[in-house]
Structure formats: structure tokens, C-alpha cells
Amino acid sequence: MTNAQKWISAFLGLFLILFIVSRVTKSDDIILEEYDYYSNESASETIDEGLTLINQFECIACHGADLKGTKLAPGLFSAKEYWSRSNLINYLRNPSSYEGDARFEGYKKAYKTIMPPYGNKDIKELGVIADYLLKLE
Ligand code: HEC
Known part of the structure; x- marks a missing residue:
């Protein structure tokens, strides 16, 4: 090997090392971001999420x-008096299936809007x- 060849291979080697180092640190960054994202998610309480x-x-x-009600819809503070968890989820998915109920007859007269179905949302x-x-x- 001539001197010139030695210099060239030294440069190439250095370049390769820098390249690898930059790749490694870059992927580290991404993993860190993902970790932060998920740890924030799990730290937030169900209350905030709801x-x-x-x-x-x-x-x-x-x-x-x-959530205390408007001219368009009733307040939601008494939900716990009327609903079990699974019935409430069913109601949100398909409110019209609860129409017969006297309470809902009253709502129909009191409010011009109707409760939209949320069956397309993640259960x-x-x-x-x-x-x-x-x-x-
Ligand atoms: C377009 C207006 C509107 C929107 C948006 C809406 N609601 Fe309603 N909601 C109503 C109306 C009006 C009623 C009364 C019942 C009826 O008319 O169907 C109601 C009823 C309810 C009830 C039953 C109350 C009771 O006394 O049992 C719950 C619970 C409820 N809504 C939750 C929600 C939740 C949760 C969302 C969002 C995911 C939502 N609503 C979005 C209009 C709306």
C-alpha cells in the first residue's frame, strides 16, 4: 500500500464509523420518543382520558x-342513577333502542336534537x- 492509499482507507474507515454512529444515535432517539409517548399515555388517569x-x-x-345540560340535551350527572356500565355502553352505541322508556319520551319533548349513535367508535x-x-x- 502506498501512503496515499493508506490515507484514503483511513478516511473511508473514519467516514464509515461516523456514519454508523450517526445511525445508531438516530434510532435511539426514535425509541426514546416512543417510550415517552407510551409512558405519558399510561400515566394519564382514566378520568382525564374520559x-x-x-x-x-x-x-x-x-x-x-x-356536562350539566343545555337547551339541546340533558345533563349527564344522573347517569349513574340510571345505567349499569354495560347498558350505558350499549346506549351510546345505539340510543334509539331505548326509545320506549318514559324518561326518553320526556326528553323527546324537551329537546329538539336526538342523541346520535356512536356504534362506529372503539368500544x-x-x-x-x-x-x-x-x-x-
Ligand atoms: C346532537 C346532540 C348530542 C350529542 C353530540 C350527544 N348527545 Fe347525548 N343526548 C342528546 C339528547 C337530546 C339526549 C336525550 C335522549 C334522546 O333524545 O335521545 C341525550 C342523552 C344522553 C344520555 C342519556 C341521559 C340519561 O338521562 O340517561 C347519555 C348518557 C348521553 N347522552 C351521553 C352522551 C355522550 C357520552 C356523548 C358523546 C359521545 C353524547 N351524549 C353526545 C344529545 C346529544
């Missing part, structure tokens, strides 16, 4: 930002909402 979903699904547009998310509503006081 409220977040209620905002996200725009339940508050009708039931009010404080686990509806469960989180149900948990939240059943704890409201």
Missing part, C-alpha cells in the same frame, strides 16, 4: 362543556367514557 374523549367526540356540543373508548360518566358527582 373527559378528553368526551371533548373529542363533541358530546359537549349538546350536553354542555360542564374500549366508549367504556372509558362510561366509566367517567358513572363517576360524575
